[in-house]
Amino acid sequence: MLCEGPGGCLVFEGAKLRVIHAEEAGFPAFYRVVWRDHAAEFSDLDAANRTLCMEAVAVVEQCVREHLKPTKINLAALGNMVAHLHWHVIARFADDSHFPGSVWAPVQRERNAAQEADIAARLPALEAAMIERLGNRSF
Amino acid sequence: MLCEGPGGCLVFEGAKLRVIHAEEAGFPAFYRVVWRDHAAEFSDLDAANRTLCMEAVAVVEQCVREHLKPTKINLAALGNMVAHLHWHVIARFADDSHFPGSVWAPVQRERNAAQEADIAARLPALEAAMIERLGNRSF
Numbered sequence: 001m002l003c004e005g006p007g008g009c010l011v012f013e014g015a016k017l018r019v020i021h022a023e024e025a026g027f028p029a030f031y032r033v034v035w036r037d038h039a040a041e042f043s044d045l046d047a048a049n050r051t052l053c054m055e056a057v058a059v060v061e062q063c064v065r066e067h068l069k070p071t072k073i074n075l076a077a078l079g080n081m082v083a084h085l086h087w088h089v090i091a092r093f094a095d096d097s098h099f100p101g102s103v104w105a106p107v108q109r110e111r112n113a114a115q116e117a118d119i120a121a122r123l124p125a126l127e128a129a130m131i132e133r134l135g136n137r138s139f
Numbered sequence: 140m141l142c143e144g145p146g147g148c149l150v151f152e153g154a155k156l157r158v159i160h161a162e163e164a165g166f167p168a169f170y171r172v173v174w175r176d177h178a179a180e181f182s183d184l185d186a187a188n189r190t191l192c193m194e195a196v197a198v199v200e201q202c203v204r205e206h207l208k209p210t211k212i213n214l215a216a217l218g219n220m221v222a223h224l225h226w227h228v229i230a231r232f233a234d235d236s237h238f239p240g241s242v243w244a245p246v247q248r249e250r251n252a253a254q255e256a257d258i259a260a261r262l263p264a265l266e267a268a269m270i271e272r273l274g275n276r277s278f
Contacts, residue, residue, distance in 0.1 A: 073181070
C-alpha cells in the first residue's frame with residue numbers, strides 16, 4: 001500500500017479507477033473508489049463506464065461485507081468539496097460513533113476503540129481479497 | 140403523481156423500481172430510486188440488476204441536471220434507518236442550507252425561500268421528462 005498522506009492509502013490502481021483506504025476517524029473500514037479521468041458527476045460517464053465504476057464499487061462492498069459483516073454498507077458520491085467523481089464505501093456498525101446517522105451527521109456516542117482495533121486487524125486480509133478480485137477484471 | 144404521505148410522491152413506477160419525489164425540508168429537488176424487491180445492500184442485486192438500478196439513477200440525475208443546473212448532484216445509498224435499497228438523488232446548490240456539507244450534516248445558513256420556490260416551479264417539467272425517459276426503458 002502506498003500512503004498518500006492525510007487522504008489515505010492506495011489499495012488498488014487500475015487503468016480507469018483506483019481504490020483508496022481513507023483515514024476517517026471512527027470509521028476504520030472507509031474506502032473510496034476514485035475515477036481516474038476527470039468527471040464531476042456520475043452521469044458524465046457513458047453507460048459502459050458507469051457500469052464499470054459501479055462494478056468496482058460492488059467488489060469493494062462485497063469484500064467489506066464478507067470480511068467484516070457490517071451492520072450496513074453506506075455508499076455515497078457527494079463531491080461538494082471536491083467535484084471529481086469518487087464513491088465512498090463505508091462499513092457501518094450498530095455501535096459506531098454515528099450509527100444510525102450518516103458519517104456526516106452529528107456524533108451519537110463515543111468511539112469504540114476495541115471494535116475499531118478489531119476491524120483494523122482484519123483489513124489486510126480484506127484488502128488482499130479486494131486487490132485480487134479487482135485485478136481479475138479490467139478496472 | 141400519487142402522494143404517499145410524509146414520505147413523498149410517486150413520480151414513476153416500473154416493474155423493478157420506483158422513483159419518489161421526497162419531502163425533505165430545504166431540498167426541493169430530492170428524489171429517491173427505490174428497488175422494488177427486497178434487497179438490503181446494493182451488492183445483493185446481481186450484476187444486470189445493479190446496472191439497471193444505476194441507469195435509473197443516472198436518468199434521474201440527468202433530468203435534474205438538465206432542468207435545474209445544480210451546483211452538484213449528491214448520490215447516496217445509506218439505509219441505516221430502513222435497510223431496503225434506495226438511492227437518494229439530491230440537487231445541491233451553492234447557497235442551500237447545508238452546502239458544501241452533506242444534507243445530513245449541520246446546517247450552514249438559512250434556507251432561501253425564493254430559490255426553493257423557483258426550483259419547485261420547475262419540477263413539473265423536470266418530472267414529465269423523467270417519466271418519459273424512464274418509461275422508454277425497462278425499469
